[in-house]
Amino acid sequence: MINKVKRLLAFLKGYLLAKRGKHLSREKIDKMQLKAFNAFRRNVLVKSSFYSLYSTDNLAQFPVINKAIHMNNFDTINTQELVKKDALNIAIQSERSRNFKPEYKGFSVGLSSGTSGNRGLFVVSEQEQAQWVGYIIGKMLPLSIKKHRVAFFLRANNNLYQSANGLMISFQFFDLINGISANIDELNNFSPTLLIAPGSVLRRIAQSPTRISPSRVIAVAEVLEHEDRQIIEQRFNIKVEQIYQCTEGFLAASCSAGNLHLNEDTCIIEKQWLDKSTGRFSPIVTDLRRTTQPVVRYLLDDVLIEDTTPCECGSAMTRIKNIEGRCDDVLKFKGITGADVDVFSDYIRNTIISSSDEIEHYKLTQTDKNKVLIEIHPLKPKIINNITQGLDNLCLRLSVISPEYTFKAIPLKVGMEKQRRVVRLCNG
The missing domain is CATH 3.30.70.2210 (Alpha-Beta Plaits)
Incomplete structure (x- = not known):
């Protein structure tokens, strides 16, 4: 009963944060980030032997790390005395068996797809899952008396995604290992109101004989190519939205005007400029909600293009013109x-x-x-x-x-x- 109450409170916290963040001024966003980081430093980072050395410093005094450093120090970065080898074994076994329910000491584990050459490992608690669900629902889905039927195509499932099932969402995972054709009949029967998949997969679905008519289509996991966007939008007659999420956090999402904004109500995202004249930068991410596996000043190998034009949605959060790819690209x-x-x-x-x-x-x-x-x-x-x-x-x-x-x-x-x-x- 206590755990259920904690999960409900975490869900509500995430949901209300998403709703509130849309209306914050830039000044209020900066103040909220400072307050949240100070609490994060006091309550979470002191439990990490890696970060406790910096627990009295401001953010700028923490080291900038990358995936290799983060993974090499997994055992000392996490706050629950989790062992990388054990967590990795469970995650790899889940990938092989396609059974993504097993947990490690009550925590959900998963792998990134490893396009940068080495796979990332992420671990989240039940409360972190609940807060993520509340936030993403508050950010992406309107209130409805009917359940949103969400079809999700991805390389791997995870308890984090399955935790979205509930009163507001009926969630169904479609395994890409089976291919698109093998999933079409099941997709037609499910008849999703919301379709989520990588852009290249959305294109194949759009070109398939499927009969679905989703009210929302969201691209995830890879760069949304212009030609893919055109084909998808022509087929479903709706604008493709985007979610920018990786093992390091839920970093950006499309607004009501269809533009991408960084989620600066939950993350502090510094810019390592690659070409300031064109707005190109790599994000340095500090996720203020990750309590099991803290993400602090984590440099992503991605190229983002900033758009300084004010958005008609009114959000003061940084607007992104495009997610261009990886620095290696x-x-x-x-x-x-x-x-x-x-x-x-x-x-x-x-x-x-x-x-x-x-x-x-x-x-x-x-x-x-x-x-x-x-x-x-x-x-x-x-x-x-x-x-x-x-x-x-x-x-x-x-x-x-x-x-x-x-x-x-x-x-x-x-x-x-x-x-x-x-x-x-x-x-x-």
Whole structure:
């Protein structure tokens, strides 16, 4: 009974926080963050042997860490004396068996998809789950006397997602390991009012013979490509929304005007500028709600583009024009002066997709300083010629030397891995 009351209170706390945050001024957001961090430092970080060394400092005096540092210090960062090896074994076994219910000492465990080369491990308590559910419902879903039927396509399920089932939500997980075709009949029978999936999966669903007519469609887990957005919106006749969430936290969501805002009522997000003139930065995240596995000044390997234009929704939270990809997806070409030049993935994507209306799928990989592999579907001489000319023109505009292009056919399919259409494999 006590645990149920605690979960209910945590749910209400998350829900009310989401509703309140929409109406805060920038000044009030900053004051709330400072107050919340001081409480977080006093009540949570003192229980972490890794962070207790900094427990009397302000945020700027805490170290900036990345996934490798966080995972290497998992045992001392978490506040519940959890052991990485044991938590990892449970998470891996859940992935293999596709049974995501097992817990570790009463905590839910899960893995990130590992597109950065090494997988991340996350652990949350029942109260953290309840607060997350309350917050995401308050942020994304309107009150309704009818249940929202939520269909969720992802690589892996987790107790965190299943905890959303309740009075307001009927939640159903669709396992991507089964493929899209195998899930269509079940999806039709479920008839979701809300469809959540990676952008590339949403596109395949939109192109499938499904009969569903969701009132909301939300893209998660990977960069939402412009061409995917167009196909999805044309099929379902609604605007695609976005949720930016990773193992490090629920970081951003679309507002009522359809624009993406950072969730600065629950997270402090500092900017490591990559190109301030274009608004590109990597986020340094401090999640003020994570009590089991604190996330403090965690540098993500993502490229976000800030939009300083005031949003018509009225939110004072930082507006994001686009989630562009990972820092490893920024290509490095040799400039005409001899120095390396960063070529952002957004430039590449826009150039390729504007080359032909026939392009259904593509991936560009920089394999060497002056070599790129372009996999394309369909592979046609005219498309190859258009892409080559487009990229050559882009290189001319950016004052870089055009690389050597190799073209290859790519199958049209949806797999378990996150879709990355621009990748750099060589060192800068």
